[in-house]
Amino acid sequence: MSIKGWRGRLLVVDLSQRLFKTVELSSRLLKAYIGGRGLGVKIVYDHTPRRVDAYHPDVPLIFAVGPLTATPFYSTARFCVISKSPLTGTLFDSSCGGELGLELKKAGFDALMVKGSSKSLVSLVIDDEDFLIKDAEGLRGYTTKATREALRKDYGEEFKVACIGPAGENMVRMASINSDEGHVAGRGGLGAVMGAKGLKALVVRGSKPLEVADEKGIRELNRLVLKRIKSNPITGKALPGLGTLFLLQVVNEHGMLPSRNFKNTSFDEAYKISAELFKAKLFKRRKGCFNCPIACKRVVNLKGEEHPQPEFETTWALGALCEVASPEALVELNSLCNDLGIDTISMGSTLACAMELSEEGLLDTRVTWGDVEAMKELIADTAHRRGLGRTLAEGSKKMAERLSRPELSMSVKGLELPAYDPRGAYGQALAYATSNRGGCHLRAYMISTELLGVPILLDRLNPIGKAELVAYYENFLAAIDSLIVCKFLSLELDDNIFASALRMATGGLFTRAELIKAGERIWNLERLFNLEEGFTSSHDTLPERILSSPGAPPLQAMLEKYYEVRGWNRAGKPIEAKLEELGLPGERITM
């Protein structure tokens, strides 16, 4: 099919039957769902049996890219993984940086769908139109780092890798999928889905040129983008200067950095693990994704070895939340999680939950706040499902439920909350509660307006207008995840710029309204899936500890308004008129 920006092709791999098939994707489908997350959501919605375990062979695992991937537009070196989460049971997408997405697009595909499962551990190799399922038993037990190194040695640097570590192989519910060093599809346990399929690694190389409608236009647009990115205090100064860790002190200063499993809303020793301290003690060099003007990543030097600097969320989850105040320890804990293939946020939060359970005498193993050596052991035990690790591997919600203390899991829909305390920002609180994938700050990053003042500074403790904004940002960022572009660009660039980029890449007549509408369609389809899986409005909530505290956000009032704004009924279900407006659930993709 001759379309621009997209490839119009889906590669389907059946690991049970050891079969490959390419499926044509219509331009109508691609225009409706854009690509990336949207395309993956549609495929999962259409081709996942309901009410089955996430490890069921019929549950597909999707790797998807967007129409802007491999174009000259900035910050598009990302891909999206979509499936059903073993941690939450919801439809789940997880975004990852690195160059695998570029290679998949260059190989000629908008997405890869993996279904079935292999009895033995395998790698899936894609080299343009050559596909191979290769035995990977020799990589069993390998860390993600060792896996990447082994596969690079076998195939060469041109091939890019996405793989799981021991955590994924052992179907730990918070197992991640790791790509290039420091790039992780962390949340939701999609690494465990990959492990359930017996898929150790995806290895991809592509060489086909991509036709875009207006390459010159994209490059000119980039000039405007660059100017605006550089002028923004976050994308132009804070992120390049200090990395995401700049957020730690800022969030703490506002009394929004939870510690002790959300018992406290700030951490007295935050200054010991601040961005400034990391920079002074351990910083080696900056690092950026391919074709990104922000370059927010950092490499540190610890005992003569290079490690990725932990991001803000990791530093909080394994640091403040568990009362660890050592930069060196945090580098080690982060690298350990990365190597074993475990989501740092869920791991940190599950450990914090375990610490509180231990404090209450409910665990046989003693786990104390700030005990770094114990944390290292428990992380390894989690990855290998041994001892207490067998319980930790289930995530904080199942662990706390098992011990009859469900209220000690700081999670929404089973996904552990991230670093911004919802008692300090009501819009973010609403975003957590309504997130389709559970406790997540990236569905609607309300912190940008409620704390950082971009594009405008709002009163974080005023609930008025937050429902409308949360719904807008949810739609906008769903579109961003489908294009696929790094979300940091959205801290400065508005929907108009992205609609322009999409027009220039595809030649299609996309307006900003249509872009947001596509995002709304994606959001509602995710919601429909979750409803069909048994989720109800009762799951749009926050942990009891948050709701019962003096600074509790007025969630119920905001939710009522939110459902109204969304065009849903009081039970949180999209009404017929809304579904018709969005064309949902839409024509099923035929394979």
Added chain:
Amino acid sequence: MKNVVYEMFRKYGRLLSLHGYVVGHGGNLSLRSGNTMYITRHGARLEDLRLEDIIAIPIEGESSFDSIASSEVLLHRAVYLNGAQHLAIVHTHSPYAVAISFFLDELEPLDAEASYVLRKVPVVEGEAGSVKMAERVAEALKDSHAVIVRGHGVFAAAKMLDAAYRYACLVERSSQLKYLVEALRGLGLRFKEAKEL
């Protein structure tokens, strides 16, 4: 300390708003205390400041809090480090000063008070938030109490916030007087220079 600074900023922020020298989210204020600068927050309303709109950052070096400080934080730092030992900065978007900046390279106040206090007010160029603007303003404020950035606004610096406030007000008043004088001249009236000011 932050609470004290808050009370001061709140007072002067309100006054500047009442005058119409700052509107919406425009303008900013800062104070130096030792190695710390207290500056208003990016996106804050000077007419209605909250305690959390006062941001404390180091005078020298990079800080996480630069991310939420006024977008002119670079300029404020440059002024505090220019050697003139200023301890307070007021920045406004005063309308007459901005208007007059399109026609002059230097404002020479015509009235007694401003000509005595301010002497001359240079006009410099610069893109908002840029290093070049920061450098030019910092340089100008070595010898002047105030400077106008063409098409942008006024930066006034002093040892005390009240003095910086006064300078900012005088610049605007002088600009307004200049406008009125030119308007009257344009109506055909003969200008009589004050010989004894």
